[in-house]
Amino acid sequence: MRHLLSTRELDRATAVGILDVAEDMADVADREIKKLPTLRGKTVVNLFFEDSTRTRTSFEVAAKRLSSDLVNFSAKGSSLSKGESLKDTAQTLAAMGADAVVIRHASSGAAQVLAQSNWIDAAIINAGDGTHEHPTQALLDAFTMRRRIHGRASRGHDLDGLRVTIVGDILHSRVARSNVWLLQALGASVHLVAPATLLPSELANWPVTVGYDLDEAIRQSPDAIMMLRIQAERMSAAYFPNAREYGRQWGLDDERLARLGPDTMVMHPGPMNRGLEISAGAADSSRSTVLEQVANGVSIRMAVLYLLLASETVA
Amino acid sequence: MSILVTAATLPDGTTTDLLVDDGVVVERGTGLSRKGATVIDASGLTTLPGLVDLHTHLREPGYEQSETVLTGSRAAASGGFTAVHAMANTSPVSDTAGVVEQVLALGERHGYVTVRPVGAVTVGLAGERLSEIGAMAQSRAAIRVFSDDGKCVSDALLMRRALEYVKTFGGVIAQHAQEPRLTEGAQMNEGVVSGELGLQGWPAVAEESIIARDVLLAQHVGARLHVCHVSTAGSVEVVRWAKARGIDVTAEVTPHHLLLTDELARSYDARYKVNPPLRTNEDVLALRAGLADGTIDIVATDHAPHPAETKECAWGEASFGMVGLESALSVVQASVVDSGQLEWADVARVLSSTPARIGQLAGYDAPFAVGSPANFTLYDAAARSVFAVDHLHGKGVNSPYLGTELPGRVVATVHNGYPTVLDGRLVDAETVAAGVRRG
Structure with a gap:
């Protein structure tokens, strides 16, 4: 290298x-x-x-x-x-x-x-x-997932079979792109959730599944859910109507957190918009890996x- | 001066000697001779009429660090061109009679090619008020092509008025079709590659929607429309539909859109950054087919020189544009002649007679006929070489072909009866300028 x-x-x-x-x-x-x-x-x-x-x-x-x-x-x-x-x-x-x-x-x-x-x-x-x-963000994310699963005995393991859902502004996210390729290399499967405006127009070559509905994605009980930061300027460019609607549709609030499995990792690359893409309850819960990241x-x-x-x- | 071209194979396949005297073809036949004539042996070469570019950026006045009328004319001659249309995005903008006459005069003084200025449609290319189209049309430069190229006349009412007004003076609007709101911040073709590279997309619909609107406007007001640098399969479909309806529209494609695709952006090498952007292979194939079936009327270079520092940087910070005059004929050969889609007679049509007709440039309707102005280029289609910086003769080295093997070589170019390229080398500027004065 x-x-x-x-x-x-x-x-x-x-x-x-x-x-x-x-x-x-x-x-x-x-x-x-x-x-x-x-x-x-x-x-x-x-x-x-x-x-x-x-x-x-x-x-x-x-x-x-x-x-x-x-x-x-x-x-x-x-x-x-x-x-x-x-x-x-x-x-x-x-x-x-x-x-x-x-x-x-x-x-x-x-x-x-x-x-x-x-x-x-x-x-x-x-x-x-x-x-x-x-790339180093995706590597630290993978490292964090591996440690949550294997603890101190992580060496040598990949992420085979892990199911990761990434939620938010995929279109503008360098974190999402790096994670998609790395997670694929490590054997994990990736599901993307976002409004259609915040997804690249062509995703045929991406090794992912795609949906618009966060609640449906939660019903699939992923092993990790990664919330991406939403930039305020996206609202003025008509990607979505306002913060309230975004939070309601694609934010990880306390009610959605409660529906996640007890071991589902809640990840965020930071800095977080608490109350927008992630609630304080989700960010500070035991499932949150934010500080480990x-x-x-x-x-x-x-x-x-x-x-x-x-x-x-x-x- | 006299020039005797022996054994010239013309685009229609016939072989003849050509005798040129005082700027015009005076005799055809075999075994011609003339004492004191410059003799050019054209055996084994393809003889084409002088190429006419409807879309060139010469940058002067205002951006002489990128190109001047002289350096751009030399680039043109070396590529086999004898006439270019100089786009209006200079500084000051070519939106008055004074500026277009200045550009015309510079072209006449240097003499490598006939320089036909293009007038701006709107004052300062700002898209707000019509420029003095009548004054430019009636100036010594006799402007017939008007374009805000680099910017789209996006206001529908202004475009309608421009199409109507220019009719008064027998001109044509050449539209740079790019819906501005759909392309804010755009960096490359919107599609598979832009999504992976994280570069903001320039969607095909931003071009196609403007072309669709403009052909309907042209039909409504009974005006003639020319569409610059068509780059998508959908645009070809729209133009084909418009022509089938009898709308008076012509369209151009650039050499680079006939050969290159957006896959090249994966290198983040800003030499591949151009506007409209390189598209997909499917678009390239549709453009070739459109050129072959006549939906697309001409090839035009969109020669866009830039200083090196505006390309030696991150993609998002780089300028849009590529130089194209020196490589145009080779790229046309590589993309549509060698594939069998175009004959050399078609090349003569799409790179000479039709662009001259759209630009209302006289002297290109009957090339090689006795009495016609002697504008032609001798081309060695069998040659192959790796395209290198020493193939470039303007100021710009922002060619996407550097390091690529391309077919063909321009051996000689004759403009109004005097040579501008001989033995594959540019004739020096003083000799060419003297040729103009004699002519």
Whole structure:
């Protein structure tokens, strides 16, 4: 693995391998000194053209636990907000000797463009590109599901037979895309639920089933239900009438929560709109994995950095 | 000057020598000779009438970092063209007699091709008020094609008025069919690929609905309509239906829509970002069939040069457009000639006589006839090469074909009786400009 751009490029063995390394990394978090010397002398750059405190911080903690030097290169107040191009920024980072670039960008495909270019030789990690993919989010989601099922004995397991329902703005969700491909690779089956306006117009090639009705999806008692964040601007673009109607039709409220199985995982990539796509009761219930997802994000990002940066010196 | 072309195989398959004197064909036959003439051996080559592009962006005035009339004319000549229609989205916009006369004059001075400016339909391409169509029609540039290309005349009433008003001056509206609300933020064809790539879709219906409206408007007011860069199978159906009803509509397709599909966007390489976007293989096949059966009248390049930095970036930030003049003939050969759908006589029709007729450009109705202006290009259809930057002669290098093997090579181009390309190389600008002055 040279870059991590998309979950589509991960086969089952590779994906399970990443999750297993993340288990090792999770063990580090339980030690008194939460730090490994593995990436000492390596420089990791957080290149965030879009604000995302959560993802940026998660990568930062991960890079520091592996003893690498972490540089934050964020949009606000820097040359990035003054119109400097991706190319110039990349060449600048290359000149400074970056070993890995974690990129968040508002344009779909930005990470791939960077990886294909001859502007920079570093390992590229996609931390969310437009409405395309967010591969480390899907990996941490899979890791979370696997741990809920297998606990400390998770190593080596895939997600064969797991039934996952993803609800919300599929059309604009990089989290949904990355999850669809990764869950398929791991053997899970995926059901998408959304209003027709928030589904891609052509889904024939997607390894999923699709429905409009959340209550029907709940009746099928999925093993995990993943609620996606709804952006306020979708309302003004006529994707749905208003927040009240969206919540009533596609929100996981307390009443729907009660109809879910006792072991159904309630997932959300955060940040949550409590009371819109998810009720406080659902977010805070014992079925909710939201905080585990955050904790596991660090382990997954440590694993990805390790596999991209440490194994190249081993190999 | 005199030019003697020996053993020219014309589009109808006949072989003849052609003698050119003072800009016109003066003699045909075999064994012709003329002392002091520039002799071009055309044996083994395909001789085509000078190509006429109804849809070119020359960018001057205003965007000279992308292209100028001179550099775009050189790109055109190298692709076998002898006339281009320069779109109006310049700065200032070509919406007054003064601007179109300036573009005309630049074309005349450089002389590689005949430059026919296109006038804007609305002031500043803003889609609000008609521009001075009469003044442009009656200017020295004698504008006959009016287009807001790059933007759609989306207001139905304004489009109706434009179609009616332009009749007064014998002109035609060339519509860029794109419903603006349906394409806000659009990045690529809406379909399987856009859904996977997370790029906002440009749905076929945004083009088809405007074409459907416009052909009905044209019928209602009895006007002539030209549809730019038709890109979908549904659009071909609408135009076919309109023609069957006797509506006076013509349509163009670009070379890239005849060859390339939206699958190329998977690379996120912005060279494939163009408006209208590359569509599906089903659309490509329908466009080829439409061109072959005459539903689509012409091929036009939509040559759209851009500076490198507007393509070396993320897809969503990149400019729309590709250069196309230098590769047009090769791409037409690859997509519809080699497949047997078009003969060379059809190529002459869709790339020369019909675009000239739509643009009301004189001198292209009887190519190679004694007394006709000498505009032709000699093309080696048997050649093959990997398309590279050195095939490009304008300022733009935003070609989707770089690194792709394409058939054919333009060996010589003659514009109004003087060569602009000889031995596969552009004649230098001074010599061409001197040729204009002599002519």
